[in-house]
Amino acid sequence: MSEKRLLDSGLNDLADLLDDMCKLATDTVSASIQAYLEGGDVFIQVRQWSDTLFNLHTQVGDKAIELIARYQPVATDLRLIKASIEISYDLSRFGRYAYDISTILKKFNGTRMRVEYGRDVIAEMGERTMSMIKSSIKAYRTKNIQLAEKVGEDDKEIDEIYLNHLKYSAENPPQSMEQLIADILTVRHLERIADHAVDLSSSVIYMITGKPISGWR
Amino acid sequence: MSNQTRIETRNLNLRFGSAVVLKNLNMSIKSNFVTAIMGPSGCGKSTLIRTFNRLNDLIPECHIEGEVILNGMNIFDKKVDVVELRKRVGMVFQKPNPFPKSIYDNVAYGPKMHGMAHGKKLDTIVEKSLKDAALWAEVKDRLRDSALSLSGGQQQRLCIARTLSVQPEVILLDEPCSALDPAATAKIESLMVQLKKNYTVIVVTHNMQQAARVSDYTAFLYLGELMEYGEAEQVFKNPSNKLTEDFITGRFG
Numbered sequence: 490m491s492e493k494r495l496l497d498s499g500l501n502d503l504a505d506l507l508d509d510m511c512k513l514a515t516d517t518v519s520a521s522i523q524a525y526l527e528g529g530d531v532f533i534q535v536r537q538w539s540d541t542l543f544n545l546h547t548q549v550g551d552k553a554i555e556l557i558a559r560y561q562p563v564a565t566d567l568r569l570i571k572a573s574i575e576i577s578y579d580l581s582r583f584g585r586y587a588y589d590i591s592t593i594l595k596k597f598n599g600t601r602m603r604v605e606y607g608r609d610v611i612a613e614m615g616e617r618t619m620s621m622i623k624s625s626i627k628a629y630r631t632k633n634i635q636l637a638e639k640v641g642e643d644d645k646e647i648d649e650i651y652l653n654h655l656k657y658s659a660e661n662p663p664q665s666m667e668q669l670i671a672d673i674l675t676v677r678h679l680e681r682i683a684d685h686a687v688d689l690s691s692s693v694i695y696m697i698t699g700k701p702i703s704g705w706r
Numbered sequence: 707m708s709n710q711t712r713i714e715t716r717n718l719n720l721r722f723g724s725a726v727v728l729k730n731l732n733m734s735i736k737s738n739f740v741t742a743i744m745g746p747s748g749c750g751k752s753t754l755i756r757t758f759n760r761l762n763d764l765i766p767e768c769h770i771e772g773e774v775i776l777n778g779m780n781i782f783d784k785k786v787d788v789v790e791l792r793k794r795v796g797m798v799f800q801k802p803n804p805f806p807k808s809i810y811d812n813v814a815y816g817p818k819m820h821g822m823a824h825g826k827k828l829d830t831i832v833e834k835s836l837k838d839a840a841l842w843a844e845v846k847d848r849l850r851d852s853a854l855s856l857s858g859g860q861q862q863r864l865c866i867a868r869t870l871s872v873q874p875e876v877i878l879l880d881e882p883c884s885a886l887d888p889a890a891t892a893k894i895e896s897l898m899v900q901l902k903k904n905y906t907v908i909v910v911t912h913n914m915q916q917a918a919r920v921s922d923y924t925a926f927l928y929l930g931e932l933m934e935y936g937e938a939e940q941v942f943k944n945p946s947n948k949l950t951e952d953f954i955t956g957r958f959g
Contacts, residue, residue, distance in 0.1 A: 563954050699944030
């Protein structure tokens, strides 16, 4: 009944682009968190990967427009294309925030300082954020609604850790202002990465069910 | 826009001899909206709309059960004047079919036959019908020219004007753009959307994108059954029936 349609080849191209982005986004965020916690010169590498992610996001948009113009897709096809555009944006934002974290690291390496303040919190947020990224990507690849919904739940915990840490930092600031700035910016970037994992997951749910999710986070 | 039902089918069954074409159709078509009927070839789309003005009566082997209610009146009632019914429910066909007469006479034909007007009043009806069909500006200086001298797209709009001239309530269009180029198609599509202000428009189309562009409500027929019927946006974004999904995404049909 369902022989291959002309549109299918274009949808496969879109899926391939997103596959590349998923892997690269995961590596990029992981590298920046690891370098922040354990040291390492990843700034140039992370910047390059972040740029690549942005370029791939542009390619996804171009491909999506081409498919819409040529095939006028509807229903699941149209939702998949819309979700692909949004997911590629979230993946490119993962790269951008990873780049921002590595920029902080570069700044402190430049002054030969090691960021000790808040390390445990950043380690925990980093681990949880990476887990959310992987879950959201897995939800996309396997079209798993339950997994996508769980990412939304996980984000509540990230938000709580983030807000508690801000309160703690305001009440117990370190002596070094640079340490404080590095810490606050990094937890903020991790919190935003988690938000994009939620957005990615909500796109997955929209793609599968056709029901838009608003106010999820 | 009103929420009034213009046409309603109740347990409508139709067969040609032993070939069952429509199966127990129940649908309600709202006034002043464009309703598109789509489905694969042979699913009964054209037969359905030809039922709405009893064109199928002309086919000897046609047997119909159930009811089609037009503004509260069962069109199969013995008291119904079929000529009057076809005046109220006009039809435009796949291929433009103007009479081999002048542009003016094509549009004036219906009102004259029904004794609706003559003289200046007839002129007024012709002008209004041609304006409503978005053709007046192109033909106002050549009304006595042969209708056959018009382009295909103009001929189709002339046929629409001819339908409008007897002031119908419902306009049925059976694949009205299938013989037209993209520019002429765009004009007819735009016209369909304008016409719904004053008429109830029902269009049969094979073209999914056309149904998506012009219709407010979309019905999907398959093997004579109504598989899905709802707001066009919903049907094209998130159909509830798997068969509809497979059809509109080109997986069969």
